[in-house]
Amino acid sequence: MFDLNNIVRKNILKLSPYSSARDEFKGKGSIFLDANENPFGHLNRYPDPRQKVLKEKLSAVKNIPAENIFIGNGSDEAIDLLFRIFCEPGKDKALTFGPTYGMYQVSADINDVELIQIPLNDQFDLDESSIENISNIENLKLIFLCSPNNPTGNCFNKNYILKILKTFKGIVVIDEAYADFSDASSWKEQINTFPNLIVLQTMSKAWGLAAARVGMAFATTEILAFFNKVKPPYNVSQPNQDAAIAALSNFDFYNKNIRILKKEKVLLKEKLEALLQVIQVFPSEANFFLVKMEDAPGIYQTLCQIGIITRNRSQLVHNCLRVSIGTPEENKELINTLKNIKTISI
Numbered sequence: 001m002f003d004l005n006n007i008v009r010k011n012i013l014k015l016s017p018y019s020s021a022r023d024e025f026k027g028k029g030s031i032f033l034d035a036n037e038n039p040f041g042h043l044n045r046y047p048d049p050r051q052k053v054l055k056e057k058l059s060a061v062k063n064i065p066a067e068n069i070f071i072g073n074g075s076d077e078a079i080d081l082l083f084r085i086f087c088e089p090g091k092d093k094a095l096t097f098g099p100t101y102g103m104y105q106v107s108a109d110i111n112d113v114e115l116i117q118i119p120l121n122d123q124f125d126l127d128e129s130s131i132e133n134i135s136n137i138e139n140l141k142l143i144f145l146c147s148p149n150n151p152t153g154n155c156f157n158k159n160y161i162l163k164i165l166k167t168f169k170g171i172v173v174i175d176e177a178y179a180d181f182s183d184a185s186s187w188k189e190q191i192n193t194f195p196n197l198i199v200l201q202t203m204s205k206a207w208g209l210a211a212a213r214v215g216m217a218f219a220t221t222e223i224l225a226f227f228n229k230v231k232p233p234y235n236v237s238q239p240n241q242d243a244a245i246a247a248l249s250n251f252d253f254y255n256k257n258i259r260i261l262k263k264e265k266v267l268l269k270e271k272l273e274a275l276l277q278v279i280q281v282f283p284s285e286a287n288f289f290l291v292k293m294e295d296a297p298g299i300y301q302t303l304c305q306i307g308i309i310t311r312n313r314s315q316l317v318h319n320c321l322r323v324s325i326g327t328p329e330e331n332k333e334l335i336n337t338l339k340n341i342k343t344i345s346i
C-alpha cells in the first residue's frame with residue numbers, strides 16, 4: 001500500500017512553513033503596511049504566493065481542479081522540490097530510464113541522492129525486463145518517467161507505466177513537458193486513481209513561455225500540501241504569473257503555433273531523411289527530432305560555426321543530434337546548410 005506519510009522525509013513532515021505577510025491577513029485590505037514593501041512603483045508588491053488567478057486560468061484550460069495544481073519557477077523547480085520532499089540525502093534513492101532529461105541527474109546530485117538509471121530498450125522504450133526488479137530496490141522513493149521522452153521523442157508504453165504505478169510504493173513522476181505535441185492522453189487524468197502519481201507539465205515549450213519560467217505539477221491535494229510547505233513563498237514572480245495568464249487567454253495563438261509546428265515537423269522529417277548524412281530520424285511525439293548522422297559531432301561543430309545551434313546528444317545516443325522544430329524559414333535554412341556540408345569520407 002502507498003502511504004504518503006511513510007515516504008515524506010521526517011523533517012518535512014514536521015516542518016512549519018514560513019508564513020508570509022499576504023498569507024496571514026484575512027479580509028480585504030486597502031492599505032498594505034505589513035510586508036516592508038516600498039509603497040511607490042509598479043512591481044513594488046510581493047506576488048500572490050498561491051498564484052490564485054493563474055491557477056484558476058490553468059484549471060479551466062487543463063480541465064483539472066485548481067487545488068490539484070502546483071506552480072513552480074519552471075518545472076525544474078518542481079523536480080528539485082521532489083528530491084527535497086521525498087529523499088533523505090545520502091540515503092534514499094531515485095530511479096529513471098535513460099537516455100533521458102539531464103535535470104533529474106543534476107537535481108539528484110545537488111541533493112546528494114543516488115539516481116539509478118536503467119537503460120531503455122533499442123526502441124527507447126520500457127519493457128518487462130527493465131521494470132521487473134524495481135520493487136526490490138531498497139530506499140527507492142522516486143521514479144522519473146519522461147514521456148514523451150527528451151531526447152528520444154517517443155512516449156513510453158502505457159502498460160508498463162501502469163504496472164509501475166500499481167506496484168511501486170513510492171512516488172511516480174511522469175514528466176509531460178512535451179505532452180501538448182503528442183496525441184497520447186495526459187496522465188494527469190489519473191491523479192485520483194493513483195495516489196502516488198505526480199504529473200509535470202510546463203509553459204516553456206508548447207506555450208512559448210520559456211523566458212517566464214512557469215512549470216506545473218498535478219497531484220492530489222495531500223501531495224501538493226508538501227510542495228506548498230517547502231517551496232519558497234514567492235516562487236513565481238508577478239510578471240511571470242501575468243505572462244502566463246496572458247498566454248492562457250490567447251488560445252488561438254497557442255493553437256496556431258502548434259498547428260504550424262506539427263506541419264513543419266512532417267516536412268522536416270522528410271527533408272532530413274533525404275539527406276546523405278542522415279542515418280535515421282527517430283519517431284517523435286515532441287517538437288524535436290533525435291537524428292542519427294554520419295559524424296554527428298562534426299556536423300554539430302560545423303553548424304555552430306555557421307550560427308545554427310543544435311544539441312549534440314552523441315554522448316547519450318551515439319552520433320545523434322537533437323534538433324528542435326523551428327519556424328518554416330529556420331527549418332529551410334537548416335536543411336539547405338546540411339545539404340552543403342560535405343560529409344567526411346568514410
Ligand SMILES: *Cc1c(COP(=O)(O)O)cnc(C)c1O
Nearest residue numbers: 074075076101150177202204215
Ligand atoms: C524542457 C523540459 C522541461 C521544462 O523545464 P522548465 O523548467 O519548465 O522550463 C521539463 N522536463 C523536460 C523533460 C524538458 O525537456
